[in-house]
Amino acid sequence: MAEAGLDMKKLNYSVDSCSSFSATYFPENIMKDFPADQASRWSSDSNIPPQFILLKLERASLIESITFGKYEKTHVCNLKKFCIYGGLHPENLVELLNSGLKNDNQPETFSLKHLVEGKMFPCRYIKIVPVQSWGPSFNFSIWYVELMGTQEWDAVKPCIQWYNAYREREAIRLCLKHLRQNQCLEAFECLQKRTKVQLEDPLLSELHWAMVVKGDYEATEQLLHRAVDNGLFGPYIYSQDYVPEWSRILPCIDEDPCHRPGMRGGHQMCIDTNTETVYLFGGWDGVQDLNDLWSYSVPNNTWTLLSNNTEEEGGPSARSCHKMCLDQDHRQLFCLGRYLDSQHRHTNNLKSDFYMYDIEQKKWHLICEDTAVVGGPKLIFDHQMCLDPEKRTIYVFGGRILSPAPGYPEERGLAVASSSGVGGAFLSEPQFSGLYAYHIPTSTWRLLRDDPSGSPGLGPIEMRSRIGHSMLFHPSERKLFIFAGQRSKEYLNDFFTYNVDTGEVTTVTDGTRRRDPAQIPAAGFTQRATIDHELNEIYILSGLSKDKDKRDDNVKNSFWVYNIVDNKWYIIHFKLGRFFLEL
Incomplete structure (x- = not known):
């Protein structure tokens, strides 16, 4: 992200030197972007390391990002792995990036490390070091390189002075x-x-x-x-290894089974951490949708029935595959979305009603009969909702749009399957909802990002909508963390953030590169996640996952922790069938 007050522009550079080049694939070719010209590239004369190309900027600059252009088709010489170094002198460079390119025709932009102890780091030289190409035993090729940053002397000069003083201090x-x-x-x-x-x-x-x-x-x-x-x-x-300790929550011995919720799927739960109270609403019991509202006291280990039929009390009708979020400060529950069987999908029945439950007053309020009419999402299910308590804004992302069009599954079980992870195949091309923001004080909706398969998105980077994903809000970082999900027959395991203040999308993991299953949760459709913003940790419990290398689905119960600061996954618990492994 551009530093405050600095105007980031395309930086001019020249090629200072390179390790080698072959035929007419001169290093200067990377200065021009001609994706249709196969000869417009630098290609090394060998794939034996070290191979490099050294770029020299016109003057010392603060470099924020680098963009790699590509050939119009996939190519075996594209860089699968590379490193980038930078500094003020060619003999004294530090690592700025260690990453790789996808083997496709789309340009890729990477943020470069440009901060040292919170201060911006000046560079005059950029060294790109290929490590591995997509084709075994092929030479390395770079088609186009673009650097973004600033050369404003008023901004660069104090950074150079500070960095020289920093190096002197470290030497002492x-x-x-x-x-x-x-x-x-x-x-x-x-x-x-x-x-x-x-x-x-x-x-x-x-x-x-x-x-x-x-x-x-x-x-x-x-x-x-x-x-x-x-x-x-x-x-x-x-930084020490996690040691999991599972505790089963058993009902009180003298508790009447009728005084606690029955078995269900497609329901919603959220927790008030101030009062240590869990709220549960709705779901499907295998026969019908439910509309009972319960609260569970964690300290007392007791359930309380708040409403046996919320519709009779002015609340939502029976539903499943909906979403619910809690405003702890104002003690309010918000409920949006539901699934409907195809026989009930009439035009007058596909309204996206939106409800709020006042916990103190024990009363439901209908906020809107149809959010689509007032600029919000259409009727959706299997979406995600998060609340920004500071700005009192609810964010809704993804979910499948219900419509009266023919071709939807006839049986109720298929919809809950998509929510719980069983099945989830659909007969027609589904429509997905984008990213919306609802401002509670003014009761207004705003579309932030549309699904890229529909109209063009409202931002430079696409956010592919989906179902069965996880979305969490970090109040200090001011970011939504979005992970995994399912889009039609595609199971996603990409991981990205959305800055709610700037609209910037940052890819943490694109989900396209093959990685060790022990390094990142597998693609699947039953993960559940929560966040501890004080420890900067995200916790994900994954159940049924999809292994693309095998024909059958694999049941893998696993528990993961993602450290936001270290950008690293830790697997804590893994279970396959009757056997489990704690790491």
Whole structure:
């Protein structure tokens, strides 16, 4: 994302040098974008590393992103893996990106590392190092390269000054470390006093003095207690392997079975973390849709029936495959969407009603009889809803649009299957809903992104709508995190974010490259997710997954944790059939 106040533009560059080139595939060819010309590329003369091409900008710049153009068809010489380095001098470069290109004809843009300790990092040279091509034993080819950033001297000059001071400070720190390790304490103290550069946190210096120099173990223990109290071991503890501990929630012995919800599917649950109360509404019991509303007290382990028939109390009718979200601060539940059997899909019955339940007043309110009439989504099911408590805005993404057109499945079981992950094949080409925002105080809807299969999207990067996906909101990051789902017969495992303030879409994982199943959750349709925005962790429980390398579906119960800061997945629990593995 462009830094505030900086105008990011296309940067001019020249080719400083390259490792090799073959025939007429000169390195300068990458400066022009001719996707229809197979000769308009740089191609190395060998695939034996190291192969590289070094670009030199007109002047030192702050580089934000790099774009790779491609040939109009797939090509075996496209870069499957590559690294990018940058810096002010060609002999002193740091890694800015380690990634790869898809083997298709679509240009790809990558954000480059341009921050060091929160400060923008200036570059004059960019070095692209191919690692692997899509075709085995083929040379490397780059068709077109475009750099985006700024050369404004008022912005670049202070960054160069800061970076030079940073390098000098780090060099002094290395000298201080060397002097102390070799017991040159007089020189260490003299250099530290003269430069006023701190080697480390003062507590670590005290610890070194007490344990290494003085051998005072009592003072060492006191310092360690201080470190614990100050939370200095927190990052280390959070980096340790997770140890899962499952606890089964059993009903109270003296509780009447009639005083708790029956078995169902396609229902909705949400939790109020302030009161530790879970709310459950609707679902399908195998025979009919339900419209009962329950609350569950986590501390007391008790269920309470809030309404046996919400429709009789002015609330929603019986339904399943709907979605529900909770405004904890205002104690309000919002409910949108439902599934209808094909025989009930009449034009006058396909209205997208929208309800709110006031928890304090124990009363339902009909917000709108049909959200589609007021700029909101049409009647949908298997969508996702998230609430932004700060702006009091509800975000709705995806879901399948119900219409009276023929060709929909006749049996109720197929719809719940798409929600619960069983089956999900449809007879006609489905329509999917886009991304909408509902502002609660003004009761207004806004379309943020349309499904790209319909009219053109309202943004530069497509967000493919889907069903059975997960969507979570991070209030501090101001982002929606969207993962996996199903689109017709395609099972998705892409992972991307949407910034609700800027509209920027960032791809975390595109879902097209083959990866080790132990590195990322498999494509499937029964994952359920939640987020801890304080720990910056997303938790995903996945059930039925689709292995494209096998004909049959595989039941794989697995539990994953995604660390947002580290951009890394951790598999905590994996179960196949009757056997399980905890990692």
